[in-house]
Amino acid sequence: MTTNSSMLTLPVSDRDHVQGSATALVTLVEYGDYECPYCGRAYPIVEELRRITGDKLRFVFRNFPLTQIHEHAEIAAESAEAAAAQDRFWEMHHALFTHQNALDAAHLVQYAKRLGLDAALFSRALGEHTFRRRVHEDFLSGARSGVNGTPTFFINGMRHDGPFDLSTLSDAIERAAGSGKMSGERTKISEDDRERLDSKAKEN
Amino acid sequence: MSSSNGLTDSHATALKPGIAAPDFRLPSTPDQSVSLREFRGRPVVLVFYPADWSPVCGDQTTLYNELLPEFHRFDAEVLGISVDGAWCHLAFAHDRKLRFPLLADFEPKGAVAREYGVYRSQDGFCERALFVIDSEGVIRWSYVSPVGVNPGADGILSALESLAPAAKAMEQ
Numbered sequence: 001m002t003t004n005s006s007m008l009t010l011p012v013s014d015r016d017h018v019q020g021s022a023t024a025l026v027t028l029v030e031y032g033d034y035e036c037p038y039c040g041r042a043y044p045i046v047e048e049l050r051r052i053t054g055d056k057l058r059f060v061f062r063n064f065p066l067t068q069i070h071e072h073a074e075i076a077a078e079s080a081e082a083a084a085a086q087d088r089f090w091e092m093h094h095a096l097f098t099h100q101n102a103l104d105a106a107h108l109v110q111y112a113k114r115l116g117l118d119a120a121l122f123s124r125a126l127g128e129h130t131f132r133r134r135v136h137e138d139f140l141s142g143a144r145s146g147v148n149g150t151p152t153f154f155i156n157g158m159r160h161d162g163p164f165d166l167s168t169l170s171d172a173i174e175r176a177a178g179s180g181k182m183s184g185e186r187t188k189i190s191e192d193d194r195e196r197l198d199s200k201a202k203e204n
Numbered sequence: 205m206s207s208s209n210g211l212t213d214s215h216a217t218a219l220k221p222g223i224a225a226p227d228f229r230l231p232s233t234p235d236q237s238v239s240l241r242e243f244r245g246r247p248v249v250l251v252f253y254p255a256d257w258s259p260v261c262g263d264q265t266t267l268y269n270e271l272l273p274e275f276h277r278f279d280a281e282v283l284g285i286s287v288d289g290a291w292c293h294l295a296f297a298h299d300r301k302l303r304f305p306l307l308a309d310f311e312p313k314g315a316v317a318r319e320y321g322v323y324r325s326q327d328g329f330c331e332r333a334l335f336v337i338d339s340e341g342v343i344r345w346s347y348v349s350p351v352g353v354n355p356g357a358d359g360i361l362s363a364l365e366s367l368a369p370a371a372k373a374m375e376q
Contacts, residue, residue, distance in 0.1 A: 006356060006358060009358075066266060066267075066270055067270065068266065068269050068270055068300070068301045068303075069266055069300060069301065139270075140274070143267075143271055143274065143356070143357045143358065143361065144358050144361060145356075145358060146355075146356035146357075146358040146359075147267075147356060148264065148267060148353075148354035148355065148356035148357075149263060149264075149266070149267060149354055159356075161353050
C-alpha cells in the first residue's frame with residue numbers, strides 16, 4: 001500500500017537531530033509525538049533497526065505533537081529541544097519514550113537532572129516556551145510533507161505508508177538501499193529478534 | 205474496512221476542479237444543520253472520510269483538528285462528512301476534542317457523497333476524498349486517497365495557497 005504523492009519537503013540539515021552518518025545509504029525520518037502510544041511502540045523498533053542496519057542508516061527525529069489529544073505532547077517536545085540545547089537530545093528522547101505516562105513538567109525536570117543538565121536553564125526554557133517555535137517548525141514541515149498521523153516515517157524522502165513493525169520497516173529500508181548495496185545478512189532479522197520485538201510492541 | 209488497492213472507481217467519478225460544488229444541507233448536530241452555501245465568501249475544505257472512530261493517532265480528523273490554525277490563516281472552513289449519524293459524530297467529536305463540524309450524510313445514506321462521486325456503494329461508506337472549494341463555491345482541487353491511507357494535509361494546504369491573492373492577504 002503505497003502512494004507516491006507525499007515527500008519530505010524540508011531536507012535533513014544541520015537543524016536536525018541526527019543519529020548515524022551523513023553518508024549512510026538510507027535516511028529514516030520520523031515525525032513523532034512523545035505522548036503517542038504508537039510512537040512509544042515504534043521507539044524500540046527504531047532502536048533495533050539502527051542496531052541491525054549499522055552505518056547504513058541515518059535516523060532523524062522531528063516533532064509532530066498532537067496537542068489536542070495529548071496534553072503533554074507539546075511540553076515534552078519542547079523539553080527534548082531544551083535538552084538538545086545542552087547536547088542531550090537523544091538522552092532526553094530516550095527518557096521521554098520510556099516514561100510516556102509521566103510527562104508533566106515536574107517529571108521532565110527530574111529527567112533533566114538525572115541527565116546532568118543545568119536544571120535551572122532547562123526549566124526556564126520550558127517556562128518561557130523557548131523552543132515552541134522550533135517545535136512548530138517541525139510540525140508544519142511535517143504537515144507540508146504529508147505527515148498523516150504519528151508516527152509517520154520517511155525513507156529517503158518518501159513517505160512510508162503501511163505498518164511500522166520491524167520487518168516491514170527493515171524491508172523498506174533494504175529496498176531503499178538498493179539491491180547489492182546493503183548486505184542482506186546484516187539486515188536479516190532473526191526469528192528471535194522479531195518475536196521479542198513484536199511481543200514488546202504488544203505490551204505497549 | 206475493505207482493503208485498498210490504490211485506484212478505485214471514485215478516482216474517475218469524483219467531481220473535478222472547475223465544477224460548481226453541489227450545495228447540500230446536512231445535520232451538524234442532532235438538532236442543527238448546515239448548508240454549504242452558508243460558507244460562500246470563504247474557502248471550504250470538504251473532508252469525506254469512511255467512518256468515525258478510526259485509531260487515534262493516525263486519524264485524519266485529529267490531524268486536521270491540530271492544523272485548524274493553519275487552515276484558518278487562509279480563512280478556510282473545514283467540514284468533515286461521513287455516513288455516521290449525528291449522535292455518533294457528537295460522541296466522536298467530543299472524544300477527540302474536534303473543533304470543526306462533522307456532518308452526517310446519514311439519510312438518505314451517502315447522498316452527498318454520491319453527488320460528489322465519492323461513495324463506495326459496495327462498502328456502504330464514502331471514500332477518503334478531499335475537495336477544496338473557493339469562496340465562489342467552485343471546486344478548485346480534489347483528491348481521492350486509497351481508503352486505507354490517510355491523505356494528510358499537504359495537498360489541502362497547497363490548494364488553499366493557490367487560492368491567492370485572498371489567501372495570501374490572510375497571511376499578513
